[in-house]
Amino acid sequence: MQNNVLNGIDVSVINGDIDWKLLKERGIQFAMIKATQGHGLGIATQNLRLFTDSRFSENIRTASKEGILCGAYHYFTATSITEAEEEANYFISVLKREKDYVRLWAAVDVEDTDPPRFSGRLSKFQLTACTRRFIERIRAAGYQAMLYTNPNYLTYKFTPSAFEDVDIWLAHYNVNTPMTIPRLKIWQYTPSGRIDGIAGDADLNRGYFTLEERDPVDAIINACGFMPMWRARMKEFEERYEFGDEFWRRIANEL
Secondary structure, three states: OOOOOEEEEEEOHHHOOOOHHHHHHOOOOEEEEEEEEEEOOOOOOOOOEEEEOOOHHHHHHHHHHOOOEEEEEEEOOOOOHHHHHHHHHHHHHHHHHOOOOOOOOEEEEOOOOOOOOHHHHOOHHHHHHHHHHHHHHHHHOOOOEEEEEOHHHHHHHOOOOOOOOOEEEEEOOOOOOOOOOOOEEEEEEEEEEOOOOOOOOEEEEEEOOOHHHHOHHHHHHHHHOOOOOHHHHHHHHHHHHOOOHHHHHHHHHHO
16 A cells, blocks of 8 residues: 555535535545436436436535545446446536546446346446446546446456456445555545534545646646646646647656
């Protein structure tokens, strides 16, 4: 494990009103924010298909304003390759509206329901294929893809070594250290944490990455002593001349 562990949180509409300023003061450095979902599962959403978390825009904009680095995630329910593509395309369309705020990963959340429903009923080969297709779509759209899952899924629900090329966000509870896997970037170590700024239980995470490696524009700003306002100007250059993070990363590596 890296020594420079970051403190993070993940949230959705179920967390209600969030005091992002207070979370920042309490040491939260990054957040993964629910953006979208495939099929609805709860009473309020059971008839919905492809929908946006009603707090997504508010959460990602307010957290970013407080200096918290944000990523986004999609709750996966696809039962076929076609549905996986539809869910990925919908996720991408929602992310585009908040493109200036998505500075970490675009993650796909693949986990259990009790009893198993939708993607939870697929064979390991079907589930692996559908998840891979979703990730391929995310990458093709220019986002850094991530898989959120747990040790049970990695061991028994997916085909072996299927995601060794993908950054992992692992839910692994009641242990001192998470399961050892390639490319572990975020460890969700509890679903029932307590922290000022959120009423009730909170998903708390540890990040095994640096802020600079995830956002090369920040690395340049910090290294050169630029004011944060330069971020918007650099993004304007990026869009005007059609270059992206790889260009900034090469510059950052030379500083």
